[in-house]
Amino acid sequence: MIKQILPIVVAACVAPCFAAEGWITDMDAAKKQAAEQKKDLMIEFTGSDWCPPCMQLRANVFSKPDFQKEAQKNFVLVELDYPRGKEQSKEMKAANEKLAQQYGVRGFPTVVFADASGKPFGGFVGGRSGDDVMKAMQDALKNKEALNAAEANVAKAATDEAKVAALMEVLKLAPQEYVDNFYGDVKAEIKKLDKDDKSGLKAADALSDQLKKERKDVRNYLAGKLTDKTTPAEALQVVKAYPDRDKLLPETQQELLMMEFGTYLNSTGDVDGAVLILDKVAELKPGTEAGMQAPRIKAGILANKDKIKAQIDAAKKAQGK
Structure with missing residues (x-):
């Protein structure tokens, strides 16, 4: 949806x-x-x-x-x-x-x-x-080397405290969006050894659980209000009406703003107004995935402003609007 x-x-x-x-x-x-x-x-x-x-x-x-x-x-x-x-x-x-x-x-x-x-x-x-892809590829290979070294340090650790520190370094180097699905064994071992949560991992997981719940709530909310026949203008109002948005975690607010950006742009064709929404995303929490994406998207649409507006106008015309 x-x-x-x-x-x-x-x-x-x-x-x-x-x-x-x-x-x-x-x-x-x-x-x-x-x-x-x-x-x-x-x-x-x-x-x-x-x-x-x-x-x-x-x-x-x-x-x-x-x-x-x-x-x-x-x-x-x-x-x-x-x-x-x-x-x-x-x-x-x-x-x-x-x-x-x-x-x-x-x-x-x-x-x-x-x-x-x-x-x-x-x-x-x-x-x-092409240059950016090549850089990402080389950066990933360097990170793999660092991960291998960190995992070797886990095996060398002589105490539980040293092992937790080494395991935490593995988690730090692992791509964060893949930690739960691919590095769950590392997290489980840390929690087992770090009973007092000196690492802060248990607290971080509690925050992550809250984010997952909020994202699920957003999906359920949208599923109950949007259909295949919902227009971009109608979808925009649905997204803007999400209850208590300012009480959500910054990451959830950013995701709602990204939806607002898309529906606003498609319903109005107003690139400048859409860019202002992207600015809000970046300002809310710059280090998140959405916070880093927003400036890149902004640069892309500003560089192709007339073309994007023409595409949106053509789509509206095709839909009989």
Whole structure:
């Protein structure tokens, strides 16, 4: 339901095209190949036939022979597609949906750098230039080295206190969005050893549980008020009317503001007004995923202001408005 109200022309909700040469579409086959070749995985979650920023990422970066040659030195390339019009087998669709849930995918494209077992050590969400993708890839490989060193320190720890400190370093280096699903064993070991919660992990998990509850409440609220026939203008009013927004955690407020941004832009075509909403997102909590995305989205839409407005006007006209 939330996807229905995200903007159709903005880089935040992002996605590439059909599986190209050099890319594997079966995760199990990719893991097998990575293990055999002693490589890691570069996993792209995409919507190949509906999201312009991802099509651009595919055309401008991922399909280029120079990029593939460099990437394949260390990675097996995996494309997991979530098309809206292209035919896809039931088996592939089910497998990809399961992987999207496992990796907590909330936007396209999402790119994950993972080891041969699928355990993430880096990644990014949204469109990128070729240079930015290469930097993200190198940064991820450096982070993997740091993670390996931290895990080695865990094995060397002589006391519970030293082991907790080493385990906390592993969690610090792990991509935070993947900690619960892929580093749960590390968290469980810390909680077992750190009974007084000197690390603060138990308190942090309590805060995380609150965020999950708020996100679930938002999903339920939207599901009860939005349908396929809801217009962007109507969706905007629904989002703005969410009760007690100012009492929510900053991350939840940011997510609601991102929805407000998308519905406002699609319903009004007012790029300048939409940018002001993005500014609110960035100011609320700069270090979050949304807080970091907002400035990039702002730069993108300001650089393509006339084109975006024309696309929105054309969409309205096609809908008879």
